[in-house]
Amino acid sequence: MERISSNVKPSSILFDVWLLTHLTANLLDGRLRDLNITADEFGLYSLLDALGPAAPTQIARWTGMAPTTISGMVRRLTAQGHLTHKPNPDDARSRLLDLTPQGRRITRAGNERLAELMPTVLAALEPHAMASHLGLRRLDRALRTLVGAADRPDPALPGESDGDDAQLTAAQQREVAQYIAWIRHRDAAATTGRT
Secondary structure, eight states: OOOOOTTOOOOOHHHHHHHHHHHHHHHHHHHHGGGTOOHHHHHHHHHHHHHOOBOHHHHHHHHOOOHHHHHHHHHHHHHTTOEEEEEOTTOTTOEEEEEOHHHHHHHHHHHHHHHHHHHHHHHHHTTSHHHHHHHHHHHHHHHHHHHTOOOOSSOOOTTOOSSOOOOOOHHHHHHHHHHHHHHHHHHHHHHHTOO
């Protein structure tokens, strides 16, 4: 039987992110297991597939991953025949990482598995799927600023501001909450025939 303490405190946003990170990895690892790659490895494949060859230092700036973590991952994936190293034309001291044809096949297969999963995830989030996505992107932007990571390499979402968002005041937030409560009450009253 699961024990729930009576003195449980509300979580912080950072604890929520930590939990989400592990839950997401668990979900993705399960879907990618037969491809013999982890969620983190698939993330690297997806990054290289979308953006082309990149230096390990650039991957570290984009992802916030430690260079040692990237080095270990690169060694494993190179040994599996999924990554290749090319000379960097802009810097003779570094190399560019790219997917091999086998790495691209694994990436396509992983994308197919996630495409099958996405409708279920989006349905579980409805009607807040886009708001959740935008909220995560705002958190991403804030964390990148705090750790000094590079800007996201992918384009902004529709409705996502690249600059400062116009924030609602506390009074405006209360007014919006009251309006939402009124709409819910109105719609509930309409379905029961009360006013």
